[in-house]
Amino acid sequence: MPDTTINGITVSVDADGYLTDHSQWSRELAEGLAAAEGITLTDAHWKILDFIAADYAEKSAVPGMRRMNKVGGIPTKELYALFPDGPIKKAAKIAGFPKPTSCV
Amino acid sequence: MSDNDKIKKVSIIISRGSLEGVYPGLIMANGARMEGIEANLFFTFFGLYGILKKYMNDLKIATVGNPSMRIPDAKGFSMPTLLGALPGMSAFATHMMNKEMEKIDIPPVGEFIEMISDAGGKIYACKATVDMFHLKDDDFCPQMDGVITVGEFYEQAAGSQIIFT
Structure with a gap:
């Protein structure tokens, strides 16, 4: 390791x-x-990172795009704008969680 | 894997209009965007029903001509073709699958198309099919980026991997 x-x-x-x-x-x-990753964290980024942490605590998995939308209230466009080229993978990495395993 | 070996762009053709005909292409396109890969979707022939606003959320599983179909679940008995032809069979199988997809957060077709479009994926309709089916722009979901010819599709697909489903 x-x-x-x-x-x-x-x-x-x-x-x-x-x-x-x-x-x-x-x-x-x-x-x-x-x-x-070439990203400077702002409050908007932190809102996403905090949601991943809260959801991970509950589900033991990094939330997929739909869960981000529906449960986290974070629109798809915003995720791609804040974490370009692979939003969930990048956000999960920055939030300190494992590589996402969901297909969607 | 060096950067040169990475797939940078995919162009996915969706040619079938059954639920199981449309979803794989949507999952691949969305998955591409999630990996930072550019994605074009080209809907042709019956695949076009995946972006027709009146029908896109009502696609059904083909229970006839599907020798892998099993009941009551994926590891159950092989379903006789005649049974698959019974009224309501397709609707029932579709209902079951939609329920399972909902559990793993795969969105309904309309929402999925919106997600892919919001992710920067492009959505095109095949001109030949649009002419053949007498369709108008108004028949399509708002995410449809344009009705294009096969020649234009190849132009859009420049530098990409082409995947036919």
């Missing part, structure tokens, strides 16, 4: 760069993970 240093914090990640131990995650780390 490779270790990587982001924002001066050393964490364990899998081959795709997803955190393997969520307890290592912090909001400060998220800023660094986002920067690596």
